[in-house]
Amino acid sequence: MTGGDRVPLARFGYHVVHVWGALARGVNAVLELMKAGGWLMWPILACSLVAMTIILERLWSLRRRRVMPANLMEQVWQWQRDQALTPERIQSLAQGSPLGRLLSAGLVNRHHSRDVMKEAINDVGRQVVADLERYLNTLGTIAAVSPLLGLLGTVFGMIDIFTVIIDAGVGNPGILAGGISEALITTAAGLTVAIPSLMFHRYFDGLVNRYALAMEEQALNLVEVIKGEREALPGGLA
Secondary structure (H helix, E strand, C coil), X not given: CCHHHHHHHHHHHHHHHHHHHHHHHHHHHHHHHHHXXXXXXXXXXXXXXXXXXXXXXXXXXXXXHHHCCCCHHHHHHHHHHCCXXXXXXXXXXXXXXXXXXXXXHXXXXXXXXXXXXXXXXXXXXXXXXXXXXXXXXXXXXXXXXXXXXXXXXXXXXXXXXXXXXXXXXXXXXXXXXXXXXXXXXXXXXXXXXXXXXHHHHHHHHHHHHHHHHHHHHHHHHHHHHHCCCCXXXXXXXX
């Protein structure tokens, strides 16, 4: 190994050691906070992990191109014009996306009346919306419960502080202030979990509502076009 090769390797080793040291310090700081906050920090930590998992999963699952693929309606119109709506294609459509499930419910019943098609779409639509809202109730519960857990931990800490005051008197004000600050750690931790959980819950709730309205509009357009009440326009719109 030449001297020129040793320099980048030494720099890489330095950065690895630096990152590892920073990670170790971060873990130690978290452990100290957990120890100072008491046993209620553990359920707050569990809430934070569950909330983070739900947020990442919903961000991935509620992508627009997954829920409402861009060219899906245009493809359905093409199949309709070419008389190529085979059962295999309808099944593939239903398995491809939530919008595809909604459209396939109408296409399966396209030989029945308009009311039957709409009823089938509404039945499947409720299931689709329920799937889009998966885990959102859990996320909302975490947003509501986390600050209460933090407040409960603070109340327990204040009880311990006043118990010490009753037994030993006020004593050193610095020690008393330190005890109060430790008692407030759980409240800060609970709010740290609750605030982003509430923000993402509201965001996902609004996103699902927008998807539901857009999918309903496209499904009803499909019904009207198939029943001859409206003409399909180029680009998949009606």
